[in-house]
Amino acid sequence: MAATIQVRRQTGSTPTNNDITSINTRLSSSDNHYTTETSNPIPIPAAGTNYSFWCVTQLYCSATPTGTIDNIKWYTDGTKSYGTGVEMKVATANVYDQATGTTGTTGDQLTVANYGNGSTDLDGAPVDAFSKTSAAPLSVTGTISNPSTGNFGDLVVYQAEVINTASAGTSATETLTWQYDET
Numbered sequence: 001m002a003a004t005i006q007v008r009r010q011t012g013s014t015p016t017n018n019d020i021t022s023i024n025t026r027l028s029s030s031d032n033h034y035t036t037e038t039s040n041p042i043p044i045p046a047a048g049t050n051y052s053f054w055c056v057t058q059l060y061c062s063a064t065p066t067g068t069i070d071n072i073k074w075y076t077d078g079t080k081s082y083g084t085g086v087e088m089k090v091a092t093a094n095v096y097d098q099a100t101g102t103t104g105t106t107g108d109q110l111t112v113a114n115y116g117n118g119s120t121d122l123d124g125a126p127v128d129a130f131s132k133t134s135a136a137p138l139s140v141t142g143t144i145s146n147p148s149t150g151n152f153g154d155l156v157v158y159q160a161e162v163i164n165t166a167s168a169g170t171s172a173t174e175t176l177t178w179q180y181d182e183t
Contacts, residue, residue, distance in 0.1 A: 003065035003144075007178055008151070009033050010056045013098050017060065017151075024173065027052035027088075027160040029106055031099040040104050044085070044166045052160040053099035053107035054115075059142075059178060061149045068145040071181040072153045073137035080130050081174055085166030088174070089126035090158040092140055097121060110159040122157070129158055129176075137179065 008017040011031050018025070018033040025033055030040040031053045042050050059072065074090070082088070089110055097116040101107035108114050115122040123141075132138040142153025158176075 003061050003069060003182060004063035005069070005180070006060045006062060008058055008060045010058065010096055010155070011099070015056070015096055015098065019060075020057070025055065027055055027158075029053060029101065030103045038170065042160060042162045043105060044162055044168060045106075045164055047164055049109075050106040050162045051101065051109050052162075053101050054110045054157050054159040056093070056096055056099070056155050056157050058096075058151050058155045059153050059180070060151050061144050064147050064149050065144060065182055066146060067183045068143055069152070069180050069182045070143040072140035072142055073179040074140055074156045075132045075134050075137040075177050075179070076130050077175055077177075078130055078133040081172035082160070083167055083171060085163045086171060087161040088129040088158055089161065090129040090132060090138060090156060091115075091126040092123040092138065092154040093121055093157050094123060094141075094154055095121045096155060107159065109161075110157060115157070123154065126157075126159070134177070134179075 006021045028040040112122045144152035
């Protein structure tokens with residue numbers, strides 16, 4: 001029988017795991033999992049850049065695979081639907097680090113120096129998320145095999161960046177895809 005896999009967003013210091021497999025999760029200027037509410041939007045700055053709090057996601061297996069799940073990939077459709085003045089960066093991480101910043105204003109920028117131990121917890125510098133497509137996906141290290149369940153694979157961490165040319169209002173939705181092999 002095939003494994004049961006969820007995509008989970010992790011927030012808070014413990015962290016709390018929220019199943020976001022088939023729902024929206026909003027990027028905002030707080031470390032909360034929002035679905036439809038518009039609390040803590042990312043303000044458009046007069047100059048410079050404001051950031052969402054980074055969003056930490058990971059795969060979770062609730063029903064054990066028959067064999068092994070591996071070859072994990074993450075990607076976007078390659079189209080920036082957020083509009084002018086809004087970008088999104090992504091990286092993988094080998095540990096969870098709670099997002100930080102000033103709630104209601106801006107998150108701290110996602111960089112190797114700002115994440116985790118400031119050295120090796122983020123697997124490399126964040127890149128343009130929209131450069132990661134089905135033809136050139138982000139490779140995510142990790143595997144899970146029978147009879148295991150639980151969180152598995154590296155975390156995928158992403159963040160919105162907003163500059164002064166952004167338009168006010170709710171941005172369009174983006175579809176982020178996880179892919180894996182199960183043998």
